[in-house]
Amino acid sequence: MNGICAGRVVAVTGAGRGLGRAHALALAAEGARVVAGDLGTDPAGTGASTEPAWRTAEEIRQRGGEAVAHTGDIATDAGAASLIATALETYGRLDALVNNAGFVRDRMLVNLGEDDWDAVVRVHLKGHFLPLRHAAAHWRAETKAGRTPQARVVNTTSGAGLLGSVGQANYAAAKAGVVALTLVAAAELARYGVQVNALAPAARTRMTEGPFAEAMAPPADGGFDTMAPANVSPLVVWLASADSDGVTGQVFEAEAGRITVMEGWHPGPTTDKGERWTPAEAGRAVRALLPRMRLPGPVHGAP
Numbered sequence: 001m002n003g004i005c006a007g008r009v010v011a012v013t014g015a016g017r018g019l020g021r022a023h024a025l026a027l028a029a030e031g032a033r034v035v036a037g038d039l040g041t042d043p044a045g046t047g048a049s050t051e052p053a054w055r056t057a058e059e060i061r062q063r064g065g066e067a068v069a070h071t072g073d074i075a076t077d078a079g080a081a082s083l084i085a086t087a088l089e090t091y092g093r094l095d096a097l098v099n100n101a102g103f104v105r106d107r108m109l110v111n112l113g114e115d116d117w118d119a120v121v122r123v124h125l126k127g128h129f130l131p132l133r134h135a136a137a138h139w140r141a142e143t144k145a146g147r148t149p150q151a152r153v154v155n156t157t158s159g160a161g162l163l164g165s166v167g168q169a170n171y172a173a174a175k176a177g178v179v180a181l182t183l184v185a186a187a188e189l190a191r192y193g194v195q196v197n198a199l200a201p202a203a204r205t206r207m208t209e210g211p212f213a214e215a216m217a218p219p220a221d222g223g224f225d226t227m228a229p230a231n232v233s234p235l236v237v238w239l240a241s242a243d244s245d246g247v248t249g250q251v252f253e254a255e256a257g258r259i260t261v262m263e264g265w266h267p268g269p270t271t272d273k274g275e276r277w278t279p280a281e282a283g284r285a286v287r288a289l290l291p292r293m294r295l296p297g298p299v300h301g302a303p
């Protein structure tokens with residue numbers, strides 16, 4: 001198949017549904033051979049089914065592409081290792097990893113139980129770290145063998161992780177962690193030919209069509225379906241391709257027809273006494289600085 005990912009092998013986690021499925025189909029349509037990974041959980045992350053991963057792989061094959069399913073849990077070391085091994089054993093190479101799998105368990109902070117904290121932080125943060133680490137080990141070995149790759153990692157954060165989101169403390173903390181992981185990985189892995197970026201998508205999937213039904217609905221008039229998951233995928237495909245050479249350590253928002261580069265933390269207004277403050281002086285200094293700061297976007301859902 002021709003396309004900007006021709007000859008490349010890409011592993012996508014959470015490829016059985018929603019955004020991951022759209023990314024997998026779009027990657028295959030641009031010539032990538034795809035490892036479609038999905039544990040097949042319910043919306044809260046429990047249960048397992050091989051069906052979603054198999055269905056996406058089959059859909060790609062029916063469209064003339066090449067794909068293999070992976071049905072392990074990518075938030076376990078064995079599952080993450082076997083995702084990467086599936087690419088290497090089936091196709092003999094790995095060029096890109098799209099970390100996307102995850103689920104939410106929304107609660108207000110005062111009601112957020114330890115299990116719901118652990119499960120959500122685990123699937124997003126560990127579920128990004130482990131496949132990334134196994135892929136990175138492969139790419140480092142390639143570089144040491146004199147075959148420096150044009151490798152790519154696309155991580156999935158969220159507006160919740162960038163600005164905060166009421167009722168999603170576990171999810172927002174995990175997704176903010178994904179951004180920090182992206183920055184560190186981009187800095188550490190550049191020497192092995194690996195570029196690492198993140199994107200915050202917005203689209204109609206089972207994660208969003210319940211809580212935001214009206215905003216997510218397709219247009220009745222058959223016009224541009226702004227919230228279709230496939231609208232997010234072109235940026236993912238480009239970032240996974242060799243064409244994105246030189247773009248690393250970036251965070252994007254992608255929704256409908258819009259792509260936005262997110263700007264990171266910068267030092268804002270500052271003052272230096274040249275010696276230790278008293279608490280009262282520190283307070284006065286902060287109150288003088290705050291009116292001069294550039295205001296961040298509001299926390300999602302904040303009153």
Ligand SMILES: NC(=O)c1ccc[n+]([C@@H]2O[C@H](COP(=O)([O-])OP(=O)(O)OC[C@H]3O[C@@H](n4cnc5c(N)ncnc54)[C@H](O)[C@@H]3O)[C@@H](O)[C@H]2O)c1
Nearest residue numbers: 014017018019039040041073074101102158202203205207
């Ligand atoms: N839909 C949105 O608007 C939106 C907004 C911001 C961020 N996101 C993020 O995008 C990603 C995809 O979400 P979606 O909306 O497509 O949800 P989705 O529920 O449609 O798809 C997620 C998939 O991940 C799989 N999965 C869950 N745990 C797994 C595990 N341990 N191992 C392997 N697979 C597992 C599920 O089986 C499911 O098929 C998530 O990381 C989500 O947080 C989505």
